[in-house]
Amino acid sequence: MHEVRQELIAAPQPNRPRLQSSPSTELFDQNGGGEIPVAQTKAPPSSLPHSLIRSAIRLIEARGHLSSEARLDLCRRLLANDPSALAETGWGPEFTTLPLDERHYRISALYMRMMPTRRRQQLAAFFTPPHLCDHVFERLERYGYDVSQHRLLDPASGGAAFLVPAARRLLDQLKRQGLSGEAVVERARELLAGVEIEPGLARLSEMLLADVFDAELRAADQDSLRVVNRANGLKISGSEQFGAVISNPPYGRVFRASRATIARWQSVITDGHVNTYALFIAAALEQARAGGLVAVIVPTSFMSGPYFAGLREYILATSEVLEINIVEKRSEVFLDVVQDTCVLIMRKRGVGAIVDWQPPTTMVVTAGKSRPLGCADLPVSGRRAWGLPTASDEAELPLFDDRLSDLWEWGYQARSGYFVWNRSRARLTERSTPLAGEVPLIWANNIQPNARIELQTRKGGTTASKGQISCVTLPAGSSALIRGPAIVLQRTTNRSQKRRIVAGLVDAEAANRFGGFVTENHTIVVLPRMDTSQLVPIQTVLQLLNSSVLDAQYRRLSGTVSVSTKVLQRMGLPPAKLLLRHLDAGKDEDTALRLAYREALS
Template sequence: MLSAKVRRSQATYFTPPAVADATVDLAIEVGFDLGRDDVLDPAAGGAAFLSTLAGRMSAADLQPEHVAYRLNGIEIDEGLAILSRRLIAERLGAPLPRDVIVAGDALRTPILASYGLVIANPPYGRVSLDDVTGSNWEDISHSGHINKYALFAELSFRAAKPRGLVVLVIPSSFRAGPLYDRMRAFIRSHGEVLAVGSISGRDGVFLDVAQDISVLVARKGAPHQAGSRVRFPVIGPLLTAAPAIEQTLPVEPGEAWPLPTTDHEAVGGATLADYGVTARAGYFVWNREKARLLATPGQDRAYPLVWAKNVQAGKLCSPSGKKGDVVDFVSFPADSTAIVKGAAAVMQRTTNDKQPRRLIAAMVDPAVIERWGGFVTENHTIVLTGEDPDRLALAVALINTDPVDMRYRRVSGTASVSVTLLRQIDLPRPADFAAALAASDGDAETAATAAYRRADALVEG
């Protein structure tokens, strides 16, 4: 019922019933008591959680008036608050004796630490320091990267009573994003992480959402103990009978929380650095410096611009204009390290949910350097460079394989490729992959799998 513009401006993305049911199930499995515990949803939205809980409580023959005094919500949109109250009343089958959901901004509302369950699908999106009140954000965010859902995570732990549960449906970026290290450390220092659920595909689940989504379940109290096992269930509209995999979190509190694998995953033992390859983010932000974007070279220091759309796996990359085949150029007042003048490859930095791969890379056609002396890429790309063109091409062939893509997805939950995580991704050693590639007649997929297995066998031996 909300327009796309309103959803974006309020960062409002509603929780579908199947996910709400599965999330409530997780809360009950780890100790939420339908008959006793008070509940708060500080981002109540369309009452997905509170109406689901009202239905569960009603089915348990609890008195509607008693339930109405245990369910509590805060919603910034007055219209949604009114609609949500009616939904809850409908599930209870009786009028509400009080405003279960109040209209207001939860981040500016005093809240007592009194709830046995704080459950929410909070708004997403970055905010500026000027829009934040108090200093609590310092415990969970970096000053230049404050996300609304991180602020709601801090609020949720603050609102839960000792040993109360915190259950959040949030972007998977919190699991591994380099700028979410404080959030991971904060969660572990304020309670025990019980489960990190994965939504089984976002397509058709969350309207307008371009990120992978996770469900965090934690119990407020003593810090998460090293060695404690955490469940990693898969939840969503497609039910699965497979048991949730358990594993421990990394030793360092701020380290990434990779998803587990369903079976033993071979370890390659190398990184891009072992291939002599360096990675850096693309340079040119065209919509901020339109005056430097030219249709023709026009001057001595103008270089062709490679757009993300020019990158296709398995094909040489050449510059082609944002609109049509005409090459775009970027002017420079002086020489710059942003100008790539040697062998290079370019990766798409952001992928969409219709693309089967998160990692898409292509070697730049050597003719580009020969003709123009260099090139520059837009900010939605990542540039890979190396002194040895053959080793660089070897790395690019490896990056474009399923085994590498799957390993990257385990540690990244966003559509945007992190340069930091890319540098850290586990790869087979160059000699192993090169030998496997030769033995497989150039089949990179087969070679990647074989190279990982060879490296793992050597480690085990």
């Protein structure tokens, strides 16, 4: 029996800077751009095989629905390179020439897509491509993970996306040690563990692992490794068992969570908002030993979203954040998913004081080179948002500092748009003049940066809607009615757009023409506060929100496609007096902001 080294406390760490310095971090870049690469992952195929998987699904569905057993049988035959299975999927003999991890990914993703749609949505089953898995292992190895020494757990193993590359690495090392097939199997069972709630996926995981250890299992006269437990990854007994925990957990909000769930995971639940991946992060940290490593692929929304404040606090209290590696592409990384994601790498805290590291950040794309990007802005502890570096040319400024102001102090409040049209269609109409009890509605796509927002329909100024405006029936005395000028922002933008903040102005004339207006839920409204005076004129606030400087600042705080009302409200701004002095001296908005920030922070 080999001794399994459980702890990573003494594992070698790269030299990493403290908070006050400016460490280089990494940005994966397809072209390299002449930068010296500081990390490298195996380059994937020129494009992920998602189109081939979709075409295979069309061929299979044309012959009718497959049961779970039939799906597993097809996968088993594909693993065996059975000609009939290759014909059924349309993949042909070239499939047999693919590297093992790419064949396994295609098979597991095919199985997932063959599942009934509702079941697939319930499980949030979307698997991790090989190049991203390899990236995770290479980063973990940088922090001391050794597959032949440290026990590994994937608590949501799905199609064994992480277990298979771990198995390949382990097998290579054990072969070099000259172990017999039976000894290799025994050692693999000591070091690898997976948990999967869906019975078919648990069996598929075992099939894929058996394909890796095929010769060793035959030598040991066994048919499977038996390391994937069919269970709920959030209900694993015991804790602090593993040197490394890796997972791409299911994403999604849990509605009507049970009292037991809320009580069990209350440390990562904020304002009653329960998200599955937050629970899995907490479970992963529980299962890791002191000094152990945890790597999860999760949406970037947790870094700034108000409903993840408890999760951020829990992560900082229980671990040292080593890296936050941003996955650059939003689409076609995961099959049939458009999602901003990151690889979050942590080391579970052991005995000792909190270490105030500034974690490096990596932008991952579909090729393997990297270049420096910058430092993330994390607090030592607490619930505040985490700031990310960006590729912007703007100098990075502190996001949170007691010397800075914010929109609230300037005399403004931000609130979400009111009207959810697809839930209240009967209240929505189009006409040239609102009737009694109706008010105009502003749509997100009516907004252009730094422009006056006209009252119109959702389609804008098209011939069919010319002279018409969208109107909503509004209850008398509704607090949603806006009676004065206001800045309205698009609430849904993404980091690939030229602007993350897109803000226009409903001026006093438009606001008062029909006694007020409302906006739809895909907008944010910035309103003058009624309890104080405004230190900065509303037209100036509009221009500042549309500036390059504030757009860059917001990008560092926004980890999701939705512009966060709370983040916008709390984003650090220069004191009004300093800013207005530079504007009054004739400086443009960007220059005035840079000078005012610098002066406030000096």
